[in-house]
Amino acid sequence: MAEKRAADFERSPSKRPKLADTNGDASAVAAPAPDQQEQAVGIFAFVSPETPGFQCTVKQRYTDFLVNEIIPSGEVLHLVKATPLPGAKQKVKNGVQDAKPTNSENVESAAVPAVQLPEASQSQPAQPEQNGQSSNQDANGDLPKPEPEPTQEASIPELSTVDKQTMHDIFGEETTEKIVALYAAVLKRPSRKPRDHNTVRSEIISDKSKRTEAHGAVRRIFDSKLQTETVQNTPGVIMAKAAPTMGPGGGRTRLHGTDSNGAGTKGKMGWKELGGEYLHFTLYKENKDTMEVLHFMATQLKVPAKTFQFAGTKDRRGVTVQKVAIFRMYANRIAALNRMAKGWVASGFEYKEHGLELGQLLGNEFLLTLRDCRFNGEDGLDSQKRLELAKEAVAVTASSFKAKGFLNYYGLQRFGTFSTGTHMVGMKMLQGDLEGAVNSILTYSTDSLPEHQPPDSRVPVDDTNRADAICRWRESGEAGHDFASRMPKRFQAESAMIHYLSKKHRVTGKPIQEKDWQGALMQIQHGLRLMYVHAYQSLVWNVAASKRWEMFGDQITEGDLIIVGEKNDDADVAPKEEVDEDGEPIVRPAEEDSAPSAESKFTRAHHLTKAEAESGKYDIFDVVLPQPGYDIAYPVGPLGKLYEDFMGSEEGGKMDPHNMRRTWKDISLSGAYRKMMGRPLGGLVECEVREYISEDEQMVETDKERIERERVKKEGEEESVNGSAKVEGGEDGEKKLAVVMKFQLASSQYATMALRELTKGGAGAYKPDFSAVR
Incomplete structure (x- = not known):
């Protein structure tokens, strides 16, 4: 049985380099070059091949890759400094806990900004409530006696000149004074319920952009202690009021006679008084997977990891900031975990x-450091001329990038990190080969096994342990304690399937579901399970995008698809194909890397006529290409035939693009649309060429370092050398060039694909950790 499994899961796809199969185990081959990896998943073309690129190294240090989410309001999300909260019993300095860590593992978390914790949580994390008992009840189950409402000396804060002018421009002087007075009242009585404070109504603000600016300005200027909302029955009027008050550790102050954790708050109305049933927070992480951090949080909070919600996962090797939400969770419980955090902050x-x-x-803002940059024609130049050449080349490249954009390919991250790409797993699932899909997920390379690791191996420890755990399971068929201790926790899909397939009858001891392949796949978290079939869709999309560019370039042609309603006067244009039961030609949008939710709005697509294509109204940035499915319209003409030819080939899985329904609902694809081209949001591309010597020199400042620098500056302490300080390498060191680049991309666009266009494929990962082909 083991030999059959191994032979099956080692079957290589057509037109892929095959492995030598030894003893039924997975074997390793040299990782293909980046261009081979890209071509294997349909990535071929460049938008402006005439523009010279350059060679560089990406992510040599994880601080070389900074990513901050852009929330729907257009605000770039940053880690914020915590402010002292009322009732906190520990000494604080500017919102940073002045508490010494109990061991070396807590040094990092103790030094970062965190919300204040109750005294009881200093020595241990908050525990889940049981039988309605609050986490800060004493041994007898009694609540602590309520403390008198703290009152602070009232004084009207002085706004900076810039902030004052901003408020005057939006609200006018009179309303601004009222808002400032409200802020002073909140500071005076910080634990008072929001409804007990006055509210301030603005005059009618007719400009929508001004109203949007107003919400962000009030939140920023008044440190989130005030909140704004649009008055429903008076269009254009904004109401400012006190934000929900926070108790020790980020929890609520007393509600209906309960403790500061709000443990007595019951039902939907109680959560509504808090502000809502969902707790949103900003997650800052360094060199960590999103799910790795959320899984740790879930374990400590005793809740399923799927309880957490987020708009998108972020790269592991980097410093990222994103928004996370969780249903009916008190802030102080999340805040308490900061004391246990290593490499992240909430x-x-x-x-x-x-x-x-x-x-x-809305998208993501990227601040990237590209190291060891080399440019055509630099050989033989002295340091100064080489620097001038680099600046000129980067300026030309950035200008072309802003004007012409890049092909909006799905990047290599979409296709997995191990020898069998996720698109191959999805293909097997769609073909009905569920056993092959399971075995593809559980493939590994023998070169990753511990006994095959040289002393200077660069294979990540987690990958080695994963391979070891799967290998031992295949040999023994057991998934007991030994397996659990070997398999890293972040490989939840593999672990869940192996435990399911290993289940045995209690009496006979024989396996009872070792061939239930669909059952095994169902053990994978729903979103991750869908990732495999979506990766297949991405493969087809990439191939179509390359072929479309090869055939027509940026020319708009008859039969191209555009989204109805994006142009001011095309809202009444309706596609002539793919109608629903009511005769409406509708499809789901693909503005994100996931299956649309049931609540998503439908998007209509329209085939351009010859007259429309020649009208000049549309450009290449309007064109969309479909991901295959049963509820989308395909392009007409040669590109439409490409979908049929590629998907019907061996490489495309021998599938019919017009028959994508499956009996298993999870893999029955409705299809989606994706813009063919991408470009920087707002045309923002900032580039700076710098010289450096030491590889340890950090070129940019992280959010965490910024907060620490501001604290040091405010307190007048002697500033120490941190990660962003310049490290001198000595006069004899060889000077290298780095390009620090900042740009913003829309949701689901890949920075790696933008860099590919910018450098013309010259951007190489410092430590490759994925391979799309064998």
Whole structure:
């Protein structure tokens, strides 16, 4: 049985380099070059091949890759400094806990900004409530006696000149004074319920952009202690009021006679008084997977990891900031975990009425450091001329990038990190080969096994342990304690399937579901399970995008698809194909990397006529290409035939693009649309060429370092050398060039694909950790 499994899961796809199969085990081959990896998943073309690129190294240090989400309001999300909260019993300095860590593992978390914790949580994390008992009840189950409402000396804060002018421009002087007075009242009585404070109504603000600016300005200027909302029955009027008050550790102050954790708050109305049933917070992480951090949080909070919601996952190797939401969770419980955090911080707590969905973000801002940059024609130049050449080349490249954009390919991250790409797993699932799909997920390379690791091996420890755990399971058929201790926790899909397939009858001891392949796949978290079939869709999309560019370039042609309603006067244009039961030609959008939710709005697509294509109204940035499915329209003409030819080939899985329904609902694809081209949001591309010597020199400042620098500056302490300080390498060191680049991309666009266009494929990962082919 083991030999058959191994032979099956080692079957290589057509037109892929095959492995030598030894003893039924997975074998390793040299990782293909980046261009081979890209071509294997349909990535071929460049938008402006005439523009010279350059060679560089990406992510040599994880601080070389900074990513901050852009929330739907257009605000770039940053880690915020915590402010002292009323009732906190520990000494604080500017919102940073002045508490010494109990061991070396807590040094990092103790030094970062965190919300204040109750005294009881200093020595241990908050525990889940049981039988309605609050976490800060004493041994007898009694609540602590309520403390008198703290009152502070009232004084009207002085706004900076810039902030004052901003408020005057939006609200006028009179309303601004009222808002400032409200802020002073909140500072005076910080634990008072929001409804006990006055509210301030603005005059009618007719400009929508001004109203949007107003919400962000009030939140920023008044440190989130005030909140704004649009008055429903008076269009254009904004109401400012006190934000929900926070108790020790980020929890609520007393509600209906309960403790500061709000443990007595019951039912939907109680959560509504807090602000909503969903707790939103900002997650800052360094060199960590999103799910790795959320899984740790879930374990400590005793809740399923799927309880957490987020708009999109972020790269592991980097410093990222994103919004996370969780249903009916008190802020102080999340805040308490900061004391146990290693490489991450949770802050910026806020209760809202709604959670988060995948794709619910405007995009991401990237601040990248590209190291060891080399340019054509630099040989023989002295340091100064080489620097001038680099600046000129980067300026030309950035200008072309802003004007012409890049092909909006799905990047290599979409296709997995191990020898069998996720698109191959999805293909097997769609073909009905569920056993092959399971075995593809559980493939590994013998070169990753511990006994095959040289002393200087660069294979990640987690990958080695994963391979070891799967290998031992295949040999023994057991998934007991030994397996659990070997398999890293972040490989939840593999672990869940192996435990399911290993289940045995209690009496006979014989396996009872070792061939239930669909059951095994069902053990994978729903979103991750869908990732495999979506990766197949991405493969087809990439191939179509390359072929479309090869055939027509940026020329608009008859039969191209555009989204109805994006141009001011095309809202009444309706596609002539793919109608629903009511005769409406509708499809789901693909503005994110996930299946649309049931609540998503439908998007209509329209085939351009010859006259429309020649009208000049549309450009290449309007064109969309479909991911295959049963509820989308395909392009007409040669490109439409490409979908049929490629998907019907061996490489495309021998599938019919017009028959994508499956009996298993999870893999029955409705299809989606994706813009063919991408370009920087707002045309923002900032580039700076720098010289450096030491590889340890950090070129940019992280959010965490910024907060620490501001604290040091405010307190007048002697500033120490941190990660962003320049490290001198000596006069004899060889000077190298780095390009620090900042740009913003829309949701689901890949920075790696943008860099590919910028460098013309010259951007190489410092430590490759994925392979799309064998």
